Amino acid sequence: MRFISISEYDEHTMQLAKPVYDAKRRILLAAGSTIHPKYRERLIDIGISHLIVEDAVSRGITMEELLDAPTWLDVIDCLQMAYVAAGTDRIFPAKDLLAAAGMLLKESSQRTVIVALPSSTVAAEMQAYAHSVNVAIMALQTGKRLGYNQLQLRDLVVGCLLHDIGKAKDNRSESHPESGFQIVRGIREISLLSAHVAYQHHETLDGNGHPRQMGGKEIHEYAQVCAVANRYDHLTTDERMQPHEAMETIMAQSGIKYAENVVSAFVRSVPAYPPGARVRLLDGNEAIVTRIVHHLQRPCIRIMETGEELSLADHPSIMIQSK
Numbered sequence: 001m002r003f004i005s006i007s008e009y010d011e012h013t014m015q016l017a018k019p020v021y022d023a024k025r026r027i028l029l030a031a032g033s034t035i036h037p038k039y040r041e042r043l044i045d046i047g048i049s050h051l052i053v054e055d056a057v058s059r060g061i062t063m064e065e066l067l068d069a070p071t072w073l074d075v076i077d078c079l080q081m082a083y084v085a086a087g088t089d090r091i092f093p094a095k096d097l098l099a100a101a102g103m104l105l106k107e108s109s110q111r112t113v114i115v116a117l118p119s120s121t122v123a124a125e126m127q128a129y130a131h132s133v134n135v136a137i138m139a140l141q142t143g144k145r146l147g148y149n150q151l152q153l154r155d156l157v158v159g160c161l162l163h164d165i166g167k168a169k170d171n172r173s174e175s176h177p178e179s180g181f182q183i184v185r186g187i188r189e190i191s192l193l194s195a196h197v198a199y200q201h202h203e204t205l206d207g208n209g210h211p212r213q214m215g216g217k218e219i220h221e222y223a224q225v226c227a228v229a230n231r232y233d234h235l236t237t238d239e240r241m242q243p244h245e246a247m248e249t250i251m252a253q254s255g256i257k258y259a260e261n262v263v264s265a266f267v268r269s270v271p272a273y274p275p276g277a278r279v280r281l282l283d284g285n286e287a288i289v290t291r292i293v294h295h296l297q298r299p300c301i302r303i304m305e306t307g308e309e310l311s312l313a314d315h316p317s318i319m320i321q322s323k
């Protein structure tokens with residue numbers, strides 16, 4: 001299976017590899033089905049811009065690295081409830097949220113790498129929540145790489161899940177960190193450090209961030225981890241960059257906007273070439289990433305023309321063209 005933009009979908013050669021859900025989590029189309037062009041329009045109307053399909057090109061790509069869709073949707077559901085509570089002063093579902101964070105921690109302890117499902121594969125109404133879940137997943141892997149213990153990881157994950165919750169009250173981009181901080185710090189079950197992730201996730205090392213232009217060492221490391229994951233998710237979704245391009249953009253800001261140790265841990269935790277990605281090699285050959293074994297940035301690939309499969313980790317001389 002592989003991700004494609006919905007505009008690339010061809011009903012004659014492709015089947016859905018994963019179900020498509022609407023905003024109420026009802027299955028619109030089951031795995032294995034093909035999409036009639038009329039129905040494709042409907043999916044575009046509800047904001048879905050990417051699909052996970054099975055076709056001849058993606059043969060043998062199982063994407064075991066992908067986070068389990070039911071887990072992903074459960075956490076999205078839980079966040080949606082949290083946003084509703086924050087926006088209406090209902091009781092905040094703190095226990096559910098901590099349980100959701102625990103589910104992500106458990107998933108991550110069982111795998112070397114987790115690839116998040118792009119938020120563009122769900123209906124527009126769910127995308128803000130999907131974004132936060134994806135930020136939390138990437139932050140979690142980065143935190144592991146930074147050597148955080150389980151408690152530290154939990155505070156980081158909860159902070160990342162809630163980093164944009166200020167938007168539930170106040171959608172202005174400048175003030176959501178502050179509103180988010182106020183919401184999260186009022187929840188007894190949640191650590192103040194998680195509240196600071198919400199407060200500081202738009203601050204940058206150079207002091208040009210917002211809302212407090214903090215800069216340098218004042219910013220908590222959890223907030224920097226969240227900032228990097230947040231930026232990466234925006235680049236790959238809103239700005240439609242390829243993962244490796246987004247990675248390069250982040251790397252270019254290492255030591256400028258983001259702490260070097262955080263960027264370096266991020267780069268070693270989030271795959272720039274996820275399974276299913278099409279790449280061009282320096283020798284001109286087109287290839288597709290089939291799986292990630294141990295080296296995150298040197299995955300296994302299949303050369304399109306010959307069908308030959310090889311691991312880039314074992315062939316250091318084979319290079320991927322950056323564009």
Ligand SMILES: [Fe+2]
Binds near residue numbers: 163176201202
């Ligand atoms: Fe934000």
Ligand SMILES: [Fe+2]
Binds near residue numbers: 131163164230
């Ligand atoms: Fe965000």
